[in-house]
Structure formats: C-alpha cells, structure tokens
Amino acid sequence: MENEWSYKERKVISIGAVSELTGLSERQIRYYEERKLIFPSRSDRGNRKYSFSDVERLIDIANKREEGVRTDEIRMEYKKEKVKEDRETRKKMIQGQLNARFMGQNNGKRFS
Amino acid sequence: MENEWSYKERKVISIGAVSELTGLSERQIRYYEERKLIFPSRSDRGNRKYSFSDVERLIDIANKREEGVRTDEIRMEYKKEKVKEDRETRKKMIQGQLNARFMGQNNGKRFS
DNA sequence: TAAACCATGTTAGATTATCTTACAATTCAG
DNA sequence: CTGAATTGTAAGATAATCTAACATGGTTTA
Numbered sequence A, B: 001m002e003n004e005w006s007y008k009e010r011k012v013i014s015i016g017a018v019s020e021l022t023g024l025s026e027r028q029i030r031y032y033e034e035r036k037l038i039f040p041s042r043s044d045r046g047n048r049k050y051s052f053s054d055v056e057r058l059i060d061i062a063n064k065r066e067e068g069v070r071t072d073e074i075r076m077e078y079k080k081e082k083v084k085e086d087r088e089t090r091k092k093m094i095q096g097q098l099n100a101r102f103m104g105q106n107n108g109k110r111f112s
Numbered sequence C: 001t002a003a004a005c006c007a008t009g010t011t012a013g014a015t016t017a018t019c020t021t022a023c024a025a026t027t028c029a030g
Numbered sequence D: 001c002t003g004a005a006t007t008g009t010a011a012g013a014t015a016a017t018c019t020a021a022c023a024t025g026g027t028t029t030a
Helices: A015-022 A026-034 A052-066 A073-102 B017-024 B026-033 B050-068 B070-103
Strands: none
Touching: A015 A026, A015 A052, A015 B070, A052 A073, B017 B026, B017 B050, B026 B050, B050 B070
C-alpha cells in the first residue's frame, strides 16, 4: 500500500532492452517463455513487456543453462520454490490475522 | 548496497511505455525534453530510454502544467531543488569523511 | 542406433514503434 | 498586436517486434 507501484514488478521493459540487460538473444528469451519459465505481459498491440524481476529471473536461467540444467528442470525448481514461498506467505497471513485479533482495531495494520 | 542496480534510476523504458504510464502524449514527452525538464538516455540506434524516476518527474510536470505553470518556470523550480539537494549531499559527504576519520580503518565505509 | 526432443540460429514477411522535421492552431505574455 | 509557448498532426525513413517455419547439432529415449 501507499506504493501502488513496485518498480521491481512493473512490466514495462521491451524485449530488446531485456536482451541488452541479460545478454540473452531475443530468440532465447521467447523460448524460455514458451517453456513457461517467464510470463511477460503484452502491450495493447501485442509487444512483450518485462519487469526487472523478470530480468533477474532470466539472468538466473542463463546461469543455470550454463551449468547444463534443462529448461524443464529449471521449471520444476521454480515450482518448488513457489510452493515453499506460498506456504510461508500463508503462514504470515495467518500470523497477520492473529495479530490483528490480539492487537485490537488498528484497522488490520500491524505498523502504523 | 548489494544491489548495484537501482530499479528506480535505470533507464530502460521506451517512450511508448512512458506515454502509457503517464498519460502524456509522445509529443509532450519529447517537448519537455527539448525544454530541458527531462534527460532520457539513448539506445544504440537512438531510441529514448527513461527511468521510473523520469516517469515520476513527468507526472509531476503534468500536474504543474495543469496548474498552468510554464515549462521554464518548472525548470527553475527543479534547478532550485537541485541546488538545495546538492548542498545537502555535500554536507553528508563531509560528514562521511569526518566519520571515516574517527571510525578508523573501516575502509572508508560506515556500514559493513 | 534410429527416432524424437532440446536449444538456438536464421530467414521471411508483416506490422508497429520511433525518429526527425515541418507546418498548423491556440493561448498567453509583454 | 506580436512573438513565444504548447500541442497536434502529417510525412517519410528507419528500427523493433511479432509469428511461423526451417535448419542444425547435441542429448535422450525407446
């Protein structure tokens, strides 16, 4: 809240710029999308748009590829990470609710 | 530190995306550059590249323009802000040096 | 080992994005 | 009123992106 805009997550970077930032070819970047490793959004007329977060993931993919890891293996790794992280998020959400209960009507926020 | 890359300052956004983000026309965005309110960098083949910081400034410009402030006035406001901020930066740099002197050989850094 | 799959390059043709320059129109300041 | 300020629009050129297809060399798998 208050920062409706996360610079890191906002998808505004074109594929050309991503290519420069990562050193990957556009072909590779599109292929990793096909293999469901990244999920750019699209502009009105269909151009792919990436976030800095996507760029970081692509760099990670590039490193794993250099180590010989296949794209389907990378996908599985990410899936596992996501499961773990979702579990933690859920835990925190529950924590948050409990805190809210015990902290009284602070409007649900723990830090004002 | 640790993230040598500032998402906010890195110039990677094309003019079309900036236009969508700000609601300004490309004509307006280029004009504000001509009036020296913003300073995009250029890609290899000459395309303008903006940062999130530029986008925020453009939104600020748009607000000021709606209030009827002329571009040369806006430029002067920014110049004043910059002078003030530079003065503060200089002060902090001097502080930093003094701290380094008194803190001994921490390699010039105040926070490891 | 042959067939299938993986990862990437390259090409082609189409469409969209961006650039610069120029002219037009409106509004505003002196 | 006159000239500067702001923005739109048009034209023509070049660059960026898209999809689909085919090529290729390496790796699995049946």
